[in-house]
Amino acid sequence: MQAFVAKLMQAAKEAGIEACEAYIIQQDSFRASTTDGEVTEYSSNSTRGLGFRGLKNGRMGYAGTEAFDDEAVQQLVRGVLESAELSEDTDPEFLYEGGDDVPSLNLQNDSLSAVEPQTKIARLLDMEQVVRSYPGVDKAAESMIRTGRYTVSIINSYGMNRHYTEDTCVMFGQAVAKDGDEVSTGFYGKAGHDLDQLKPDEIGREAASRAVNALNAKPVPSGKYRVVFDGEAMTDLLSTFCGIFSAESAQKGLSLLKGRLGESVAAECVTLIDDPLLPDGLGSRPFDDEGVPSRTHVLVENGMFKTFLHNLKTAHKDGVQTTGNARKAGGYSAPVLVAPSNLYLKPGSRTLADMLSGIGSGLVITEVSGLHAGANPLSGDFSLLSKGYLFENSKRVKPVNQITVAGNFYDLLKNARELASDLVFPMGNVGSPSVDAGEMSVSGC
Numbered sequence: 001m002q003a004f005v006a007k008l009m010q011a012a013k014e015a016g017i018e019a020c021e022a023y024i025i026q027q028d029s030f031r032a033s034t035t036d037g038e039v040t041e042y043s044s045n046s047t048r049g050l051g052f053r054g055l056k057n058g059r060m061g062y063a064g065t066e067a068f069d070d071e072a073v074q075q076l077v078r079g080v081l082e083s084a085e086l087s088e089d090t091d092p093e094f095l096y097e098g099g100d101d102v103p104s105l106n107l108q109n110d111s112l113s114a115v116e117p118q119t120k121i122a123r124l125l126d127m128e129q130v131v132r133s134y135p136g137v138d139k140a141a142e143s144m145i146r147t148g149r150y151t152v153s154i155i156n157s158y159g160m161n162r163h164y165t166e167d168t169c170v171m172f173g174q175a176v177a178k179d180g181d182e183v184s185t186g187f188y189g190k191a192g193h194d195l196d197q198l199k200p201d202e203i204g205r206e207a208a209s210r211a212v213n214a215l216n217a218k219p220v221p222s223g224k225y226r227v228v229f230d231g232e233a234m235t236d237l238l239s240t241f242c243g244i245f246s247a248e249s250a251q252k253g254l255s256l257l258k259g260r261l262g263e264s265v266a267a268e269c270v271t272l273i274d275d276p277l278l279p280d281g282l283g284s285r286p287f288d289d290e291g292v293p294s295r296t297h298v299l300v301e302n303g304m305f306k307t308f309l310h311n312l313k314t315a316h317k318d319g320v321q322t323t324g325n326a327r328k329a330g331g332y333s334a335p336v337l338v339a340p341s342n343l344y345l346k347p348g349s350r351t352l353a354d355m356l357s358g359i360g361s362g363l364v365i366t367e368v369s370g371l372h373a374g375a376n377p378l379s380g381d382f383s384l385l386s387k388g389y390l391f392e393n394s395k396r397v398k399p400v401n402q403i404t405v406a407g408n409f410y411d412l413l414k415n416a417r418e419l420a421s422d423l424v425f426p427m428g429n430v431g432s433p434s435v436d437a438g439e440m441s442v443s444g445c
Contacts, residue, residue, distance in 0.1 A: 050068070
């Protein structure tokens with residue numbers, strides 16, 4: 001690969017490309033699914049791809065390949081030249097020249113890579129057995145385990161040559177509970193860098209209990225309710241609206257936070273952090289997708305808006321330093337955008353039960369759906385089909401479904417009363433504790 005990249009960069013130089021970069025991903029992945037004790041899917045793959053980008057007359061061109069021969073060299077160079085010529089983006093583009101130290105961050109787990117496929121499937125079937133044996137569960141629905149190792153390498157014509165390897169694993173289970181004609185489902189999963197953290201008993205029991213606890217759920221009367229979003233539901237909201245903290249969105253007029261740096265944009269209890277150095281984070285990395293060393297950033301501190309997330313291009317446009325949040329979200333050959341690493345709301349000091357005890361009564365929302373159609377990332381408005389439970393004196397009274405919770409994400413941040421201590425990252429790089437959102441409109445029966 002090093003020889004191929006050297007040949008590619010020499011060809012790019014001879015073709016008049018002013019500066020160039022090779023972004024290489026090598027990935028080994030395994031996936032298996034089961035349904036009610038039967039293996040329904042099994043796959044194991046190794047892939048390798050190279051994204052090539054370069055500057056010609058100040059404009060960036062992109063190309064990609066999964067072939068690594070002389071013909072691919074010429075195709076990549078032509079692709080970059082043609083892409084740059086067709087680009088209508090007149091904003092200055094940059095490649096990172098390197099030189100800064102990269103933080104030490106070990107994301108590699110050799111013991112995970114050594115686990116045999118049969119062992120992984122056995123763990124999944126053990127988890128399903130826990131689901132099926134749980135009182136009230138009718139059957140286990142589709143369950144899945146996925147493991148992977150991928151290596152990211154970035155080499156550019158300025159002499160930068162960086163790489164890291166990461167091992168990841170994910171396991172989730174689904175349960176179907178039945179009581180007469182009433183049927184409900186429950187879903188739960190975990191992800192990390194160590195298979196031993198994905199305990200079949202824990203995952204199976206949680207998926208099963210969620211299904212059983214949701215049986216006989218009914219809507220509540222429409223009206224105003226004190227609403228608490230649990231960690232997973234709040235994470236879904238934060239994931240949907242996190243683009244408002246991107247400098248790229250602000251520069252395009254797609255964030256109402258534009259021009260509000262240094263202002264109070266949330267309640268004092270709200271602190272929002274982006275931490276690419278989080279030890280167990282699924283978005284952790286020693287450098288971003290431009291090779292910029294990773295650093296932790298506080299976006300909102302006690303309600304005050306401190307910074308947008310930046311890559312090199314957006315930082316130059318705003319006259320600031322990049323926050324190291326460049327991301328090729330669309331794959332190795334995609335353009336560089338801005339995206340969070342491990343983005344999360346800082347948890348409070350009290351448990352969810354303690355927080356609920358001080359509220360009296362209200363609704364805990366455990367699941368929101370319809371985020372693509374029912375949420376407007378520009379205005380912040382949302383109207384979402386929701387599930388959860390009614391509580392009184394911190395105790396669950398009855399399950400609730402078929403309700404719609406409506407509000408505005410900007411207002412939610414401003415009106416937040418308290419954040420609990422139960423921070424979760426539900427199988428992704430965005431996390432949140434449970435949040436007391438104050439009074440909100442709920443449509444039900």
